[in-house]
Amino acid sequence: MNALALTGGSPVISQLGSHFSWPPITHATTKAVLDQLTTTVSIYDRSGVIAELEDALQEYFGVRHAVLTSSGTAAVHSTYAATCVEPGDEVIVPAYTFLATATPLFHLGAVPILADSDETGNMSVAEVEARITNKTTAIMVTHLWGTPADIDALLALANRHGLALLEDASHAHGATVHGQKVGTFGHTAAFSMNGPKPLSAGEGGFVLTDDDDVYHRVLLHGHYNKRCRNEIPATSPMHPYAVTGMGLKFRIHPLAAAIALDQLGSLDDYLNGRENVARYLCNQLGELPGIAVPRTPDGVRPAWYGLPLTYVPEELGGLPVKRFHEALLAEGLKEVDQPGSICPLSRFPLFRDPAPVFPHYPHRKRVAYREGQFPVAEQIWQHTLKLPVWHREEDLPLVDRYIDGLRKVIEHHTELLG
Numbered sequence: 485m486n487a488l489a490l491t492g493g494s495p496v497i498s499q500l501g502s503h504f505s506w507p508p509i510t511h512a513t514t515k516a517v518l519d520q521l522t523t524t525v526s527i528y529d530r531s532g533v534i535a536e537l538e539d540a541l542q543e544y545f546g547v548r549h550a551v552l553t554s555s556g557t558a559a560v561h562s563t564y565a566a567t568c569v570e571p572g573d574e575v576i577v578p579a580y581t582f583l584a585t586a587t588p589l590f591h592l593g594a595v596p597i598l599a600d601s602d603e604t605g606n607m608s609v610a611e612v613e614a615r616i617t618n619k620t621t622a623i624m625v626t627h628l629w630g631t632p633a634d635i636d637a638l639l640a641l642a643n644r645h646g647l648a649l650l651e652d653a654s655h656a657h658g659a660t661v662h663g664q665k666v667g668t669f670g671h672t673a674a675f676s677m678n679g680p681k682p683l684s685a686g687e688g689g690f691v692l693t694d695d696d697d698v699y700h701r702v703l704l705h706g707h708y709n710k711r712c713r714n715e716i717p718a719t720s721p722m723h724p725y726a727v728t729g730m731g732l733k734f735r736i737h738p739l740a741a742a743i744a745l746d747q748l749g750s751l752d753d754y755l756n757g758r759e760n761v762a763r764y765l766c767n768q769l770g771e772l773p774g775i776a777v778p779r780t781p782d783g784v785r786p787a788w789y790g791l792p793l794t795y796v797p798e799e800l801g802g803l804p805v806k807r808f809h810e811a812l813l814a815e816g817l818k819e820v821d822q823p824g825s826i827c828p829l830s831r832f833p834l835f836r837d838p839a840p841v842f843p844h845y846p847h848r849k850r851v852a853y854r855e856g857q858f859p860v861a862e863q864i865w866q867h868t869l870k871l872p873v874w875h876r877e878e879d880l881p882l883v884d885r886y887i888d889g890l891r892k893v894i895e896h897h898t899e900l901l902g
């Protein structure tokens with residue numbers, strides 16, 4: 485095999501352009517968007533493509549209510565607001581997640597209490613339990629990279645303490661535990677439909693719940709006037725607030741809803757395809773020194789938002805992860821990613837000292853996270869190299885090139901030492 489590209493050899497992959505794009509845009513997607521464009525581009529109530537997509541999501545997940553939002557961040561915000569997270573409440577969130585799992589809490593005057601990961605990277609049940617106080621009102625769980633967290637144990641814990649279990653299932657559309665879809669275990673769930681998410685609208689999100697009261701509050705939070713007037717019964721004490729709601733507007737764009745409705749029809753096919761590719765990658769890469777593939781717990785079916793590989797430097801003479809990553813990029817494996825914004829939240833200034841951006845935030849002493857507080861999350865994050873999970877048969881030759889590239893760098897790793 486020729487020398488490493490980093491030391492003057494030729495790269496394994498020379499294919500230009502991007503190696504992975506999402507969502508898949510077919511003729512049917514284009515037609516759906518053009519049809520919507522000529523129908524209407526503004527929808528104020530639960531009708532047209534909004535109603536179609538919400539109905540389809542309710543059926544797909546088997547829940548009573550789905551409410552579309554402009555983003556996943558908005559969906560998380562509405563989830564907290566609609567489950568009555570109040571100023572001073574403590575909500576336990578994963579230390580290792582995308583920032584928007586927790587950031588809306590600042591806007592509600594609530595306190596994000598970070599909990600460290602277990603060895604899978606998902607939230608540790610023991611760490612959550614250790615952080616419960618008499619101010620705790622809810623637990624928010626993320627299913628990182630699409631692999632469900634230990635949801636049975638978290639649900640039992642939440643029930644034992646009388647807490648609401650909420651889900652940020654933004655990585656895990658269609659993932660299941662014992663056949664049940666994530667996003668249906670907790671009291672209320674938020675999903676993103678941002679660009680790369682397993683179900684994509686380009687931009688968008690949604691909230692799921694079986695609780696009528698939460699449904700009405702989600703509407704009041706981000707869908708004021710016509711939709712609230714139509715959907716909240718006249719007998720409800722919330723009906724008089726229908727025109728103003730709570731004053732925010734989080735509606736999805738109908739063109740985005742048209743994209744998502746088209747994507748939802750293919751979601752299970754995409755998930756099946758990703759599962760095959762993920763299995764293949766894990767089988768091929770699992771034997772190599774220097775990297776560990778994720779282990780899927782029994783009864784769990786991930787959505788494979790990404791394939792998080794764990795770099796094990798001790799198996800490659802202590803070669804630093806940065807150098808290993810550089811060597812992979814030099815081989816043309818441009819999709820190998822060291823995640824930036826999905827990291828221990830304690831790294832962000834916002835979680836160390838929110839005062840400069842939230843001068844009146846009253847819980848500055850309780851949100852003053854420091855380096856080293858979440859050692860498991862830090863250790864996992866610093867050694868994670870994420871691959872996208874392709875879904876088509878015709879992607880397999882490229883997948884094989886990625887495997888070749890990883891194998892090459894691993895076999896030649898001594899050339900990078902010293």
Ligand SMILES: *Cc1c(COP(=O)(O)O)cnc(C)c1O
Pocket residue numbers: 555556557558560581582584585626652654655675676677678687688689
């Ligand atoms: C993407 C994401 C969000 C935010 O969704 P947007 O649609 O980008 O606003 C929230 N939580 C998690 C876990 C995410 O991955």
